[in-house]
Amino acid sequence: MAQSLLQGNLQKLLRSYWHLGLILMIGIWLLWPIPDASSHVAARAERKAEDVRYTIKISPGGAYLPGTHPYGIGEALHGLTDVITAFEARFPDTRVEILTVPSVREYLVTQLSSGHAPDILNVNVENVWTDIHKGWYVPLDSFLEQPNPFVVERDADAPGSKQWWDMFRYQAISRGKAAPDGLSYCLTFDMVETGIFYNKTLFRQLGLEVPTDWEQFMEAMAIIRQQAREDGNSTVPLLINIDAYNDWTKDLFFDQVYHDLLPGIDLYQDPIREPYLEGYLDWDELAFLRQKGFFGRDDPRYRVVWERMRDLKQYTNRNLIADDLVREFITERAAMIWTVCHLSHRLAMDRDLGFDWGVFYIPSFTKETTSFASGQPMCVIGGAATQLEVTNSAISDTDPTLPMDQRIAQSQRLKRVIAFLQFLCLPEQYAQIVNEYPHYLPNIVGVDPLPVLQPFEEILARRYTTTKWVYSFDLRFSQIQRRMLELYLTGGAQLDEFLIWQEQNIDAATASMMRRKQPDTHRLEERWQALAPLRAQMAGLPPRVSSSDSQTATQTITTTVDR
Numbered sequence: 001m002a003q004s005l006l007q008g009n010l011q012k013l014l015r016s017y018w019h020l021g022l023i024l025m026i027g028i029w030l031l032w033p034i035p036d037a038s039s040h041v042a043a044r045a046e047r048k049a050e051d052v053r054y055t056i057k058i059s060p061g062g063a064y065l066p067g068t069h070p071y072g073i074g075e076a077l078h079g080l081t082d083v084i085t086a087f088e089a090r091f092p093d094t095r096v097e098i099l100t101v102p103s104v105r106e107y108l109v110t111q112l113s114s115g116h117a118p119d120i121l122n123v124n125v126e127n128v129w130t131d132i133h134k135g136w137y138v139p140l141d142s143f144l145e146q147p148n149p150f151v152v153e154r155d156a157d158a159p160g161s162k163q164w165w166d167m168f169r170y171q172a173i174s175r176g177k178a179a180p181d182g183l184s185y186c187l188t189f190d191m192v193e194t195g196i197f198y199n200k201t202l203f204r205q206l207g208l209e210v211p212t213d214w215e216q217f218m219e220a221m222a223i224i225r226q227q228a229r230e231d232g233n234s235t236v237p238l239l240i241n242i243d244a245y246n247d248w249t250k251d252l253f254f255d256q257v258y259h260d261l262l263p264g265i266d267l268y269q270d271p272i273r274e275p276y277l278e279g280y281l282d283w284d285e286l287a288f289l290r291q292k293g294f295f296g297r298d299d300p301r302y303r304v305v306w307e308r309m310r311d312l313k314q315y316t317n318r319n320l321i322a323d324d325l326v327r328e329f330i331t332e333r334a335a336m337i338w339t340v341c342h343l344s345h346r347l348a349m350d351r352d353l354g355f356d357w358g359v360f361y362i363p364s365f366t367k368e369t370t371s372f373a374s375g376q377p378m379c380v381i382g383g384a385a386t387q388l389e390v391t392n393s394a395i396s397d398t399d400p401t402l403p404m405d406q407r408i409a410q411s412q413r414l415k416r417v418i419a420f421l422q423f424l425c426l427p428e429q430y431a432q433i434v435n436e437y438p439h440y441l442p443n444i445v446g447v448d449p450l451p452v453l454q455p456f457e458e459i460l461a462r463r464y465t466t467t468k469w470v471y472s473f474d475l476r477f478s479q480i481q482r483r484m485l486e487l488y489l490t491g492g493a494q495l496d497e498f499l500i501w502q503e504q505n506i507d508a509a510t511a512s513m514m515r516r517k518q519p520d521t522h523r524l525e526e527r528w529q530a531l532a533p534l535r536a537q538m539a540g541l542p543p544r545v546s547s548s549d550s551q552t553a554t555q556t557i558t559t560t561v562d563r
Contacts, residue, residue, distance in 0.1 A: 053093040054416045057393070059101035061122035061386055063190075063342075063439050066098060070342075070437055073349045079436035083429045087420055094416055105475075112136040112391060119394040119417050125186035125387050126471035129179045135404055138390040139183035140418075142408065148422045159445045160425070167425050169443050172464055173383045176277040180284075180517075182270070186387045187421060190440035193382030193456040194248055196238070196362065197329065197343055198336040201355035202227070210360045214369045217362075221315035224335045236334035238312075242320040244338055245309060245489065246482045247470045251381045253308055255466040256365045257301045257540075259374035262466065264535035265289055267527040277464055283472040284519035287510040292528070293544035295506055297499045300540050304370045306488070306495060313489045320486055338362075340382070341456040342439040348452045359455040372540050379465045382456075385440040390417055473509035480505045 062068070066081045084096045099118050101107070105127065111117035112131070128137055144165045151160035151167070160167040168174040174188040203209070206227065211217040221237035229235055240249075258265075262279040267288065270277075281289075289295065295302050317325065317334070326346065329337040332355060337343070347357055365373035392400075394417040398407040408414060423429060427446040434442050438450040441457060449457050470478040481502065488498040514521075535541060536549045 051093060052095045054091075054095070054413060056094060056096045056120070056417055056420055057099055057118040058096060058120040058420075059099045059118045059122060060120075060388075062100075063386060064433050064436070065100065070439065071346045071349070073345070074437065077436055079432040082432055083424060086429065087423050090423070091416065091419070094420075096420060115392055115396060115400075117391045117393050119391060119413075120421070121389050121391055122386055123389055124471070125177050125179070125384070125389065126468070128185050128389055130474075132179050132181060132183070132185060135400075136392050137185045138392070138394060138408060138414065139185055139404070140187065140390065141184050143418050143422075144184060148425065149419075150422055150426055164422060164425070167444055169445050169447075170383075170460060172277060173380075174443065176280070176464065177384060177387070178270070180282065185389050186384070187389070188384040188443055189386040189388050189424075190434050190443050191383065191460060192385035192440050193341050193380065193459045194244075194338060195341065195359040195456060195459060196336050196338050197347070197357055197359055199329075199332065199355050200358045202235070202332070202335050210358075211363045213363045214365045218311070218315070225315060227335075229333065233333075235332075236317050236328065237315040237336060238317075239325040239328055239334045239337040239339075240316045240320075241322065241325060242482060242486050242489075245313075245320065246478065246485055247468075248338075248381045249309055249312070250305065250469055251465045251467065252362060252378050253305045253365075254469070255379045256374060256376070257304050257370060257372040258466060259376050260372070261301070261535075261538060261541075264531045264538055265294075267524045267531070279466060280464070281467040283513055284517070284521075284524065286467060286469075286472055287513055287519075288521065288524045288528070290506050290510055292548075293542040296503045296542070297496055298544065299542040301372050303495065303499070304372055306498065308365075308369065309485075310489060310495070318490075320489065341441065341453055344452045344456075345438045348438070361459050377462060380460060380462045381465050381468075382460065383464070388421065390414070390421075473506075473513060477505055477509035 060080060063070075064077060064080045066078055067076050069076055080098065084098075088094055088096065101111070101118060101121065103123065108117065108121070108123065109131075113134075113136070117136075131137065145163055147162060148160040148164040148167060151158050155161060165171075165175070168188065170188070170191055173191065175184070177186045177188055178184045198210075202224070206223055208220050208223065209216075211220050224237040225234050227235040259279075265285075266279045266281060267285050268282070270280075270282075274280075286295070293299065297303070317328070322328075325334075325337055326339070326343060328334045330347075330350070330353065344359075347353060362378045364376065364378050366375075367373050394414045395407045395411040397413045398411045400407075402410070424433070425444055427444055430442065430444045431447045434440060434444075434447065435450055438452045441449045441453055441460065470481075484493070484498055484501045484505070487493045488495070493501075513519075532549045535545065541549070
């Protein structure tokens with residue numbers, strides 16, 4: 001009987017906790033080193049284990065993972081392993097292992113806090129900023145500001161011979177990734193940009209040209225919607241998912257209607273980032289401006305952002321959380337899709353594609369769109385794609401109780417990790433990885449993008465966005481906004497209802513950030529007061545702001561007259 005009870009309990013346990021076992025097995029598989037190309041294995045076979053002094057572990061993300069077939073097309077990728085082989089030949093005492101690491105924050109926190117993370121991670125740097133005070137990531141400034149030794153040894157005048165920084169093509173975005181503490185924890189390895197892929201064949205049939213402003217864009221979509229397909233259904237003008245609305249669309253529309261206000265609301269110019277990110281609003285500025293009356297029901301410009309988004313929704317797919325929008329575009333059920341640049345590879349390699357395609361960028365607002373239109377071209381909302389950070393594992397050969405700067409100075413292991421990253425940036429090595437197939441755009445001087453990505457290079461030449469809302473506050477803020485935005489766009493809530501939720505969401509996120517990070521609000525308040533006379537001449541401000549600025553301007557004039 002006891003045996004029967006034991007068997008019964010075991011069966012219950014297996015039924016209840018089978019998923020934990022599955023997660024464990026998946027975790028082991030993810031951390032298992034990637035199988036090397038045959039040439040790489042052969043080169044390593046000649047090296048004895050005792051000869052290896054440094055084992056560098058890198059999790060580069062999925063874009064360049066050796067052995068994979070992007071979109072199931074072409075030969076397996078091998079560029080990264082080829083470069084690693086060359087690096088190991090240069091440094092016989094070093095071995096580089098490629099790992100796949102889940103990007104789930106809970107997993108990363110566990111690995112980083114225990115010192116067991118890979119030496120090099122690919123993580124969005126905005127997520128890194130949350131943890132910089134914990135000593136989990138190594139600031140790279142002292143290395144980026146020095147020459148890249150691999151460049152110096154062959155050409156004393158080439159980019160990188162004075163500063164490693166100089167090797168990066170997109171300086172604004174690369175240097176603009178400095179954290180709120182002013183330090184750079186991220187190596188912007190390559191770039192990503194979005195664009196509208198469109199069916200050129202259908203455009204020709206309907207007599208449509210690429211739109212150059214918002215009104216032309218809306219008119220074109222109205223014409224496309226009237227086009228019936230063979231199955232009798234209307235053609236969807238534009239495919240876009242809820243994440244694009246929540247992130248890209250909000251930032252672009254926000255920039256279009258707030259750009260003219262920047263001289264009066266940009267309260268802090270970071271001395272490091274300002275030359276590259278002109279007028280960028282950081283989280284503390286957004287939080288401060290919210291407390292002054294911006295970004296709510298009474299802010300006329302903020303209302304326009306969401307009104308125009310609702311206007312756009314009438315021409316897009318009904319289901320905003322659909323997974324396979326690309327299929328809808330390829331099967332010609334839709335005329336356009338707004339997505340990232342690496343779809344170019346999928347389309348260019350599809351021999352069965354039944355239409356010509358092209359790419360254009362979101363056209364700008366006009367005064368007909370809104371009286372608050374700045375007249376500026378739509379800004380860049382793409383930017384850094386693969387973002388490589390060096391973790392505390394790279395300085396594991398030092399005393400963890402020492403300050404970070406001392407650990408950096410003492411670590412021999414870190415020097416080899418940095419050397420590997422510098423080696424990756426050499427144009428001839430870098431091109432083997434980034435240009436193995438058209439996925440992301442190169443960010444190293446001397447490496448041109450593959451021809452199919454040229455339109456996105458032109459887009460990236462534009463001015464960077466005013467702010468990145470989903471990265472300014474915590475994940476909870478973004479998730480709540482996403483849920484409420486989907487409800488609003490699909491008719492489940494009216495604008496004022498949605499804006500009430502938004503006010504509560506921003507206020508909660510602001511309070512949390514203020515409590516955790518304690519920004520210098522006195523500095524912001526001083527600058528706010530100094531800019532009051534300038535704001536007093538601006539239109540389209542929230543009533544509370546206009547009233548306060550008018551009083552300040554009057555007091556300033558009175559004081560001047562008295563003097």
